[in-house]
Each structure stands twice: as C-alpha cells, then as structure tokens.
Amino acid sequence: MDLDGGGSKRVFQRLGGPVDTKNQKVCYHWRAGNCNRHPCPFLHRELPPPSSNGAPSKRPHGFADDSSGFSGPRPRPNYHGSTWGRVHGGASSRTVRKPERVSKVCKYWVQGNCGYGDECRFLHSWSLGESFSMLTQLEGHQKVVSGIALPSGSDKLYTGSKDETVRVWDCQSGQCMGVINLGGEVGCMINEGPWVFVGIPNFVKAWNTQTSAEMSLSGPVGQVYAMVVGNDLLFAGTQDGTILAWKFNAATNCFEPAASLKGHNLGVVSLVWNLETLQCIQTLKEHTSVVMSVLCWDQFLLSCSLDKTIKVWVATESGNLEVTYTHNEEHVCSNNSSVSQDDHGISRWECHVLETGLLTLCGMHDSEAKPILLCSSNDNSVHLYDLPSFSERGKIFAKQEVRAIQIGPSGLFFTGDGSGQVKVWQWLAEQAATTR
Known part of the structure; x- marks a missing residue:
C-alpha cells in the first residue's frame, strides 16, 4: 500500500477520480506488457480517458x-x-x-x-x-x-x-x-488382467473383478509400497526392504509364495530384478x-x-x-x-x-x-x-x-x-x- 500523499492521489486517479496529467507518468511495466499491480499508481495508456472505473473483469x-x-x-x-x-x-x-x-x-x-x-x-x-x-x-x-x-x-x-x-x-x-x-492405508495398487492388487500394511489384497474372488496374501512386513507382475509372478516391495513373490496356482485357485528377494536395506518403492534367475544382477x-x-x-x-x-x-x-x-x-x-x-x-x-x-x-x-x-x-x-x-x-x-x-x-x-x-x-x- 502506498502511504504517501502523492501515491494516494495517483491511486485515486487510477480508480477514475479527477486526473491531473501534469505529474502523472505512464507505467513502464505496462508498456513492457507485464504490469501486475492492482491497482497500478501509474497510467496504463499514453493519455488518461475522460472517465474509467478501472474495475477488473469478472468474466469466468x-x-x-x-x-x-x-x-x-x-x-x-x-x-x-x-x-x-x-x-x-x-x-x-x-x-x-x-x-x-x-x-x-x-x-x-x-x-x-x-x-x-x-x-x-x-x-x-x-x-x-x-x-x-x-x-x-x-x-x-x-x-x-x-x-x-x-x-x-x-x-x-x-x-x-x-x-x-x-x-x-x-x-x-x-x-x-x-x-x-x-x-x-493403501500403499500402492495395480491391475493385471481381471485382477486388482492392493498393497496395505502386512498384506496384499487381491480381487478378481470377473469371478468376484477375494484373497489376502500374507508375508509382507510393514507397508507394501510397490508391486509389479512379470513371468506369471506377483512381486511386492515392502517396508523392511524385502521383495516377496507369489505365483497363481490354477488348481487350487490361489496365490502361493514363490520367492523372497533380499538386498535392500530400506523400503522398496520401485522394482527392477532379473525375472529369470530372481537374482539381483546390478545395483x-x-x-x-x-x-x-x-x-x-x-x-x-x-x-x-x-x-x-x-x-x-x-x-x-x-x-x-x-x-x-x-x-x-x-x-x-x-x-x-x-x-x-x-x-x-x-x-x-x-x-x-x-x-x-x-x-x-x-x-x-x-x-x-x-x-x-x-x-x-x-x-x-x-x-x-x-x-x-x-x-x-x-x-x-x-x-x-x-x-x-x-x-x-x-x-x-x-x-x-x-x-x-x-x-x-x-x-x-x-x-x-x-x-x-
């Protein structure tokens, strides 16, 4: 806010009051196309109009x-x-x-x-x-x-x-x-075919949207932060740094534990491993x-x-x-x-x-x-x-x-x-x- 007398007068003039053009200057920033003062104490045109309310547009x-x-x-x-x-x-x-x-x-x-x-x-x-x-x-x-x-x-x-x-x-x-x-809390969620997998603390929830089958896969320690499906295996990265893997058994119609991959010291938030050997080949x-x-x-x-x-x-x-x-x-x-x-x-x-x-x-x-x-x-x-x-x-x-x-x-x-x-x-x- 401009507190001096001259500044107050300029603001009043910009809002449509009586204009004294003798001492008023054209806004340098307006000429450059980037004035962002509302209201601006200087003119936004070479000569002031006879009357202007200076109100901003209200169009949506x-x-x-x-x-x-x-x-x-x-x-x-x-x-x-x-x-x-x-x-x-x-x-x-x-x-x-x-x-x-x-x-x-x-x-x-x-x-x-x-x-x-x-x-x-x-x-x-x-x-x-x-x-x-x-x-x-x-x-x-x-x-x-x-x-x-x-x-x-x-x-x-x-x-x-x-x-x-x-x-x-x-x-x-x-x-x-x-x-x-x-x-x-849901830590992550993915889908593969008709399946939806949801990672929560200490579990992975699995739903088949076509058959309405519902399962809870135990094994994770702490929150499940990341999941991915590859080579017919479901992998889950957990809070303790472990990556767990499950394989779907069509005969029993359930997911069975397949592997536990070690190597990380903290929570796993993304997954990249060799799916053929289930070994970490590079860091x-x-x-x-x-x-x-x-x-x-x-x-x-x-x-x-x-x-x-x-x-x-x-x-x-x-x-x-x-x-x-x-x-x-x-x-x-x-x-x-x-x-x-x-x-x-x-x-x-x-x-x-x-x-x-x-x-x-x-x-x-x-x-x-x-x-x-x-x-x-x-x-x-x-x-x-x-x-x-x-x-x-x-x-x-x-x-x-x-x-x-x-x-x-x-x-x-x-x-x-x-x-x-x-x-x-x-x-x-x-x-x-x-x-x-």
Missing part, C-alpha cells in the same frame, strides 16, 4: 467439465529410438511466456473467490497445453490417492487412498458405485537421492528421483545398464509468492524458489501415437514430455502432490493427488487441439 475463466464417462480399448506403450533429449524437425520456435503469469494456479480461484477474473496473474485452469483436456473430476477420497487401477474387461475404475479405502467408479457415469474399507547408483519411480519402456529403463532428475538407462554389450541421458528438472516458483514494497512505495512480487523432487513416472501415447512421458513432482504438478526430445508438451496442476498416474483406453489417463481428488484426462485429436 476456467476449464470445461464433462462428466459423461469414459470407455474404449487400451493402448500399449512402445517406443523405438535412442536420441534422447534432442529436438527433431530442425529449427523450432519456442513460445516465450511471461514468468509466473501462466505457470501457477491461482489459489483464490481454487477456493472460488478470485476477484481479478481474466486479469489475474495466475492460471484459472488445471492445465497448460492444447493437446489434452480434463473430462471430469472424481470426488470422495479424504486423503492422498496412492493407486489407480482399470482392470481389463471391466467397466469400473478402482482408486485406493491413504484414507484406508478403495473406491469403485462407474466408467460411464463417473459415479462412485461402492467403498471398500480395508483397515489400513544402479547414479541417482543422488531416493529413487521414487522406474518405468521399463521398450529397451530403455527410465527412473526419477528426489534429486530432481530423470535418467534414461540402456543395456550395454556387457549386459549392464548405463545412463544414456539425464534430464534435469528446472527450479520452479511456488504459489506462495509474496508482495513487498521498495523505498518508493511501489509493490513488487517476490517468487519463492522450490527444489523440485520427482515422484511418479508413467508412459503413454497421444492421439497421434507419439510417445509421451508423464512425470509428477512435489511442486503439485505433472510435466508431459515428448520423447525422445524431452520437450515439454504441457503441464497439469493439482491441489497437492500427484502420487498416482494411470493410463486408460482411447487416450484417457488419470491422476490422483494428495487432496483425494482423481481427475480424468483425454488426449485430443490433432484437428481438435489446433482449433481450440
């Missing part, structure tokens, strides 16, 4: 919500290429965006009470990018969504949360069809902090870490995995920007820089069958990258960290965040994306 600005449901066949990730991090197609123009003005969601818009409307310096949307859009938002979980599953042959979506429940959603209506109380040590997620895509292994990097690994002639490309995530600005004043009483925005740790990886194809990598970070966003160039295709925002990403049929994908919200997204056809 946000995303279109379509709760019509979702269905269709499921794509399979498959990528062939090795030129990681290189932009193809010759010289390309890059859109220059004003810093902060389009990079963060307005917290007042999220609460439904932003008074700046279209003149707000923050986003009034949950995403940046023209190639995809949000279809609907599923509400119900009270804590972080830690797993999303879409079993084949089913018209239901399953979501698990640290609120100790699994919710079942109808894919046509988007309505919650039921809530399963587990008595423990990958390139990351400098906790590895949060790994993704096997064709002949490549991708990993992300709290050290703010994504690493791309490839097998050498000797059979060992080595890093062929490292993507460093840039620092980002938080929504908690503050306002300060200089010696002249002019307000200035200050940006608080965050260190961006990476949390979850997921791979899919867009509507043109181009490979896309989705990577969530602890600044409450998900980056969408074209592969292999790692050029940014878009960005998704959430109220809190996105800890679960799942691909679905017909270009659909799902994100679940720390507030309990599940959002349904879809890639747009090229023509539709161009005309938006």
Whole structure:
C-alpha cells in the first residue's frame, strides 16, 4: 500500500477520480506488457480517458467439465529410438511466456473467490497445453490417492487412498458405485488382467473383478509400497526392504509364495530384478537421492528421483545398464509468492524458489501415437514430455502432490493427488487441439 500523499492521489486517479496529467507518468511495466499491480499508481495508456472505473473483469475463466464417462480399448506403450533429449524437425520456435503469469494456479480461484477474473496473474485452469483436456473430476477420497487401477474387461475404475479405502467408479457415469474399507492405508495398487492388487500394511489384497474372488496374501512386513507382475509372478516391495513373490496356482485357485528377494536395506518403492534367475544382477547408483519411480519402456529403463532428475538407462554389450541421458528438472516458483514494497512505495512480487523432487513416472501415447512421458513432482504438478526430445508438451496442476498416474483406453489417463481428488484426462485429436 502506498502511504504517501502523492501515491494516494495517483491511486485515486487510477480508480477514475479527477486526473491531473501534469505529474502523472505512464507505467513502464505496462508498456513492457507485464504490469501486475492492482491497482497500478501509474497510467496504463499514453493519455488518461475522460472517465474509467478501472474495475477488473469478472468474466469466468476456467476449464470445461464433462462428466459423461469414459470407455474404449487400451493402448500399449512402445517406443523405438535412442536420441534422447534432442529436438527433431530442425529449427523450432519456442513460445516465450511471461514468468509466473501462466505457470501457477491461482489459489483464490481454487477456493472460488478470485476477484481479478481474466486479469489475474495466475492460471484459472488445471492445465497448460492444447493437446489434452480434463473430462471430469472424481470426488470422495479424504486423503492422498496412492493407486489407480482399470482392470481389463471391466467397466469400473478402482482408486485406493491413504484414507484406508478403495473406491469403485462407474466408467460411464463417473459415479462412485461402492467403498471398500480395508483397515489400513493403501500403499500402492495395480491391475493385471481381471485382477486388482492392493498393497496395505502386512498384506496384499487381491480381487478378481470377473469371478468376484477375494484373497489376502500374507508375508509382507510393514507397508507394501510397490508391486509389479512379470513371468506369471506377483512381486511386492515392502517396508523392511524385502521383495516377496507369489505365483497363481490354477488348481487350487490361489496365490502361493514363490520367492523372497533380499538386498535392500530400506523400503522398496520401485522394482527392477532379473525375472529369470530372481537374482539381483546390478545395483544402479547414479541417482543422488531416493529413487521414487522406474518405468521399463521398450529397451530403455527410465527412473526419477528426489534429486530432481530423470535418467534414461540402456543395456550395454556387457549386459549392464548405463545412463544414456539425464534430464534435469528446472527450479520452479511456488504459489506462495509474496508482495513487498521498495523505498518508493511501489509493490513488487517476490517468487519463492522450490527444489523440485520427482515422484511418479508413467508412459503413454497421444492421439497421434507419439510417445509421451508423464512425470509428477512435489511442486503439485505433472510435466508431459515428448520423447525422445524431452520437450515439454504441457503441464497439469493439482491441489497437492500427484502420487498416482494411470493410463486408460482411447487416450484417457488419470491422476490422483494428495487432496483425494482423481481427475480424468483425454488426449485430443490433432484437428481438435489446433482449433481450440
């Protein structure tokens, strides 16, 4: 707030009061196209108009919500290429965006009470990018969504949360069809065929969505953080560092213990082992902090870490995995920007820089069958990258960290965040994306 007499007069003039043009100056930042002061003590035009109320626009600005449901066949990730991090197609123009003005969601818009409307310096949307859009938002979980599953042959979506429940959603209506109380936080969730597997403390719950069979697999010590299926085995990484394996016995119609893999000293959050021998053949040590997620895509292994990097690994002639490309995530600005004043009483925005740790990886194809990598970070966003160039295709925002990403049929994908919200997204056809 400008407390001196001259400043008060200038503010009054900007709000439409009598104008004395002799001493009033045109705003330097407005001329540069980036003034963010509301109201600004200087003119926003060469000569003041006869009268102006200076009121910000109140027109709504946000995303279109379509709760019509979702269905269709499921794509399979498959990528062939090795030129990681290189932009193809010759010289390309890059859109220059004003810093902060389009990079963060307005917290007042999220609460439904932003008074700046279209003149707000923050986003009034949950995403940046023209190639995809949000279809609907599923509400119900009270804590972080830690797993999303879409079993084949089913018209239901399953979501698990640290609120100790699994919710079942109808894919046509988007309505919650039921809530399963587990008595423990969901650490992870996957699906394989008609099966849904849910990791909770000391157990793995298994449901067959076609036969309604339900099982509890014992053996884990502590929370189950990661699961994967390979070579007809179900693997679970547990809090004590052990990886347990089960094999389904069709004769007895149950899962039987098959192996216990030792080697980690702390909780296992991602799984990469030799499935033929069930032995650890190599320890990958390139990351400098906790590895949060790994993704096997064709002949490549991708990993992300709290050290703010994504690493791309490839097998050498000797059979060992080595890093062929490292993507460093840039620092980002938080929504908690503050306002300060200089010696002249002019307000200035200050940006608080965050260190961006990476949390979850997921791979899919867009509507043109181009490979896309989705990577969530602890600044409450998900980056969408074209592969292999790692050029940014878009960005998704959430109220809190996105800890679960799942691909679905017909270009659909799902994100679940720390507030309990599940959002349904879809890639747009090229023509539709161009005309938006």
